[in-house]
Amino acid sequence: MKPKTLQEAIKFFSDEMNCINTVASLRWPDGKPTCPSCEKQDHYWLATQKRWKCKECWKQFSVKVNTIFEDSPLPLSKWLAALWMVANCKNGISSYEVARDLGITQKSAWFMLHRIRLAMQKGSFVKLGGSGSEVEVDETFIGGKARNMHLSEKTRRITSTGPKGKQPVWAALERGGEVVCEVVPTNRKKHIHPAIKKHVAPESALYSDALLTYQGIGSEYAHQVIDHAVAYVNGRVHTNGLENFWSLLKRSIGGTYVSVEQFHLFRYLDEQSFRFNNRGARKNPIHDGQRFEKVLAQVSGKRVTYADLTGKDATPF
Ligand SMILES: [Zn+2]
Numbered sequence: 001m002k003p004k005t006l007q008e009a010i011k012f013f014s015d016e017m018n019c020i021n022t023v024a025s026l027r028w029p030d031g032k033p034t035c036p037s038c039e040k041q042d043h044y045w046l047a048t049q050k051r052w053k054c055k056e057c058w059k060q061f062s063v064k065v066n067t068i069f070e071d072s073p074l075p076l077s078k079w080l081a082a083l084w085m086v087a088n089c090k091n092g093i094s095s096y097e098v099a100r101d102l103g104i105t106q107k108s109a110w111f112m113l114h115r116i117r118l119a120m121q122k123g124s125f126v127k128l129g130g131s132g133s134e135v136e137v138d139e140t141f142i143g144g145k146a147r148n149m150h151l152s153e154k155t156r157r158i159t160s161t162g163p164k165g166k167q168p169v170w171a172a173l174e175r176g177g178e179v180v181c182e183v184v185p186t187n188r189k190k191h192i193h194p195a196i197k198k199h200v201a202p203e204s205a206l207y208s209d210a211l212l213t214y215q216g217i218g219s220e221y222a223h224q225v226i227d228h229a230v231a232y233v234n235g236r237v238h239t240n241g242l243e244n245f246w247s248l249l250k251r252s253i254g255g256t257y258v259s260v261e262q263f264h265l266f267r268y269l270d271e272q273s274f275r276f277n278n279r280g281a282r283k284n285p286i287h288d289g290q291r292f293e294k295v296l297a298q299v300s301g302k303r304v305t306y307a308d309l310t311g312k313d314a315t316p317f
Pocket residue numbers: 035036037038039040054055056057058059
């Protein structure tokens with residue numbers, strides 16, 4: 001029985017073979033583990049080492065190879081429990097909570113969470129919208145609260161690009177579809193227009209507020225504006241879907257994470273976008289186990305080292 005709740009998940013994944021079988025079945029859906037060295041699917045199972053040995057090149061490999069779990073001494077039981085929590089906690093989960101819940105150090109939990117966010121990155125670059133679709137576009141600012149920081153921290157965290165050193169973030173939401181969200185250098189035309197062209201298919205109906213930024217986007221979109229100085233909704237023309245996304249994002253960043261450095265902001269955007277895009281609906285319910293499997297299916301081929309994350313050449317474990 002596959003787990004459906006956090007409690008069931010923790011119990012189920014306390015058994016290492018359950019972890020290995022779960023990861024293997026999502027990595028290799030055809031049921032045949034593939035040798036990372038020679039790509040052959042013929043091997044022995046070494047029960048004591050819990051690894052496969054390739055019959056072609058005689059190399060051994062574990063289920064962690066070429067995944068976000070590789071090189072980590074933390075057992076899969078802890079990885080999968082953490083992954084479950086990140087995939088399913090609506091407002092995000094901090095490294096402090098994960099450390100406490102799993103009995104690991106905060107530093108290890110922090111590193112784990114960043115690797116899990118990497119798995120949550122959108123794998124495809126299919127554009128939103130298209131003919132007959134409605135796409136909301138909007139931008140917001142994240143961060144600030146600089147008054148409470150020490151000066152050295154201020155200069156490290158903030159490379160002033162928006163009001164009071166806040167970071168502009170832009171998003172597009174297809175009604176009834178997905179959101180894409182990314183950090184932009186400024187909220188000016190020269191940065192917003194390319195983002196729209198990159199992520200939104202031509203012929204979409206494009207809804208934005210009346211900011212100058214969106215003027216002149218071009219005839220490839222049916223662009224309509226809602227002037228927020230006048231009203232928030234005019235028939236179908238509104239950006240309320242994105243307003244909802246922004247409030248979830250800000251609750252997650254402001255409430256759960258003690259501080260987000262600008263350098264890492266895109267990872268939090270990926271995490272929140274993933275949960276938003278997999279939130280389910282009355283017609284299309286998604287349970288926690290399915291969201292978990294969706295992240296887990298994306299763990300391979302993605303690695304990020306501690307040095308990539310921090311610029312420091314050390315490992316946290
Ligand atoms: Zn091989």
